[in-house]
Amino acid sequence: MLLKNNNNDERCAIAVHSPPPPPPPTTAAAGIYIHIPFCIRKCPYCDFYSISDLSFKKRFVTDLIKELEMRADPALIVDTIYFGGGTPSLLTSGELEKIVAAVTKSFKFPNKRQDLQITMEVNPGSVKESYFKEIREYGVNRLSVGVQSFQNRKLSFLERIHSADASRQTILSARDAGFDDIGIDLMYGLPEETEKIWLADLEAALECHPEHISCYMLSYESDTPMFAAYKRGDIKPLDDGKAASLFKLTSEYLVSKGFSHYEISNFAATLEHQSIHNKKYWEMVTYLGFGPSAHSYYFQLLSDNALFKRSWNTKSVHKYLSLIENGILPVAEQETLTNEQQLIEMIMVSLRTDKGIDIKSFEQLYGECQFEIIFKDVINQLEKRSWGKIEGERCRLTNDGWLFLDTILRWFVNKMLK
Ligand code: SF4
Incomplete structure (x- = not known):
């Protein structure tokens, strides 16, 4: 008792x-995460799963749609779709259209299109205005642009494939195509980064008038080339005190410009520009992840008891394809959460x-x-x-x-x- x-x-x-007593099942609408596991080139700091062999892309799209069909739940109300990766903007607009159609066929959606938030992560320099127009047509209404920095020196340290100008051009093209909900992703805390360098990035970001800004501190994740460079002593990370002052500067500066600091790394120009999808992770609302390495969190009702579950798909694209093609769900592991x-x-x-x-x-x-x-x-x-x-x-x-x-x-x- x-x-x-x-x-x-x-x-x-x-x-x-x-x-x-078991927590009651949440009544909030669920979110769908789609992991597109391809990148043109791997960034040395990144530990998200992706491969750079694009020859599997067509087969992957076919199998992703199969996974959506296998896990379809027409009673599950969904109000967000998030294309992450990897680099989702490597999908052709035709491929994206097919995937969105498969998602909307597999779950229950709000009647009004504007009540469905579809976000796509975009890598600068990889897409043109015509592409933005097409994906808008297919329902994408929010973009998260992986700018990382508006300074070429930082971009070259991060070995990004694009320049600062390419990022500006990408944001302009998206605006011209009609996007009115654009987020910019920035990275800070690089070795020897000063407040002046970081402030220059924040100012440059605001010149693009984004509705949302995510600011991530560079971290040295194990099994990445950057971690190995750090271990060898080739890179000296910023010391904790300096990193802390950059974090505080970020918040003070963006809040002074009218943004709300609504999550440790995220800032929104207005309440409605917060990421509805990401809030599902922070508010423990059901989300289902599709594609290699994607995670899901959901509940199952068993004799009036709600069992909360977490599962994740196999990481390897090759294993993913082979499992799906044999009619097997690509789940690597699943666990029931204790209270x-x-x-x-x-x-x-x-x-x-x-x-x-x-x-x-x-x-x-x-x-x-x-x-x-x-x-x-x-x-x-x-x-x-x-x-x-x-x-x-x-x-x-x-x-x-x-x-x-x-x-x-x-x-x-x-x-x-x-
Ligand atoms: S483009 Fe993004 S997902 Fe791909 S390797 Fe770079 S940081 Fe990671």
């Missing part, structure tokens, strides 16, 4: 370990956002236990260091807190597992 607790830490911790895992995940994704943890939902869904009692010590620490606070029914982090997100998550998890 769950303990209703008013003032006792220990009893509350026990309540978390007791089996709470504890659900809780931890909820804390992890919520703290990334400006909304933070919804305390009421936490308490209702996971055992009628008082959040502020379970995490009293953590909240005290957050407040003492100005890393976060309780505001109304939310526990959210400050910019300073976001800098120590990993540490803070550890505090929360340790408290729960105590």
Whole structure:
């Protein structure tokens, strides 16, 4: 039985370990993620799965459509489709049209087209205005342009295949084709990057009048050439203090220009320009991923119990093709989340956002236990260091807190597992 607790830490911790009632299935519309696993050339810092042999592309599109048909659920309401990768803009507009048609046939969609957000990641320099016009015609209404930097020196360090001018031209072409929801992806924290260098990128981005900006700190992911270069001592990463000041500068500057810092790496010009699709990840709403390495999160009803599941597809394009062509779903692994895992995940994704943890939902869904009692010590620490606070029914982090997100998550998890 769950303990209703008013003032006792220990009893509350026990309540978390007791089996709470299963969380009710979410009623929010689901999102569909499509992974296009091709890139013209691999960037040395990137650990997303992609190959540069485009000769498999045609076969891949046929098999991706098969996967969509195999996993069709005409009752599942969906309001976002996100083409990520890899480089989705390597698809021809005809291929894209076929995939969108297969998705819309496989799931239930809003009646009004404008209620369906279809985002496509675009690599600058790879597409022309006529392409943008065609994909708009097929329903794509939001673009995420992988600019990374408006400075050729940074682009060359990152070994990007495009120039800064190509990025500007891509954004202009998209505007001319009628796109009014354009996001720019930037990367910062390169070795020796100064505030002046980074500010120049932010200013250049704003000159393109984007509706959304994502700013990612360069990270050295294992199994990438850049990680190997760092290990060899060929690259000296920016020190933590400088990286932290760039993070703070990003937030202060973009917020001063009217953007909302709604997730640790994401800024939107207005509420409606936030990424509806990505919010599904942070709000633990159902999403289904298709294509090699794509992840899914969903629930299954079993005798009135909702089992929350996570699964991911095989990474290899070759294995993916062979499984689909033999009528087998390309799932690499699948797991049912325990209530504890659900809780931890909820804390992890919520703290990334400006909304933070919804305390009421936490308490209702996971055992009628008082959040502020379970995490009293953590909240005290957050407040003492100005890393976060309780505001109304939310526990959210400050910019300073976001800098120590990993540490803070550890505090929360340790408290729960105590
Ligand atoms: S283009 Fe994008 S997905 Fe492809 S290797 Fe570069 S960063 Fe990774």
